[in-house]
Amino acid sequence: MIDRISSVQGVGASVRRPAAADAAQQSFRTQLLTRQQESQSIAFSKHARQRAEQRGIQVDDELMDQLSDTVEKAQAKGATNILAFDTTRAFIINVPNGRVITAMSPEEMKENIFTNIDGAVIL
Template sequence: MVGPIHSLTQTTLNGQQAPVQAQRPAGDFGAVFQQELERAQTRQVAFSKHALSRAEERGIEVTPTLLERLTDSVERAEAKGATNILALDQSLAFIVNVPNGRVITALSEEEMKDSIFTNIDGAVFL
């Protein structure tokens, strides 16, 4: 059986009852949505100090195009719920922490041949 809907009340310290107010987040939906959209659009993958030194040692040039491809890979992996991915193409591979958007290490084609990748939960082709 369905009964009528009653408003909620809360008893205060002095015994009086006060209506319960719904808590709403600051700002309206449109403003919050726009803020999150702008944050997502400006997010770009960054290289850890270790990854930068590995890239330099292995002759991997970190270009704006490569950063864009890695950022796209991270966004696709994030949409699937991955946290640590192997982002790779025919000649390069990167281990990337998705929540932080940080490249952990970089490998060239030569290092990929003998490597075993552990602690990843996804692979994305660049």
């Protein structure tokens, strides 16, 4: 009886996927990681989007690139919450999440005291 069991081939052997399936899975994994990295660079919270619209702050590709660069620099310095601003707008950004928390116009910047930030960046 032992001879019959040991002569059965393929029992206990690992199942091998075809090379095409491995390549497709690797391609999907690569694309997924790329998309996640792109999406993690910077995003606006719902509140920040609403504030930007209400306050007439134009959110375009150039601004997104500036904010993304700002977040990368702040991460390198170990900052967690920053104020990124220029003469026409200001943004509070949570650096670890890469998320803009709120957006402000110049009038609002004059009246505000910014707390709970550990860095400021001029755009």
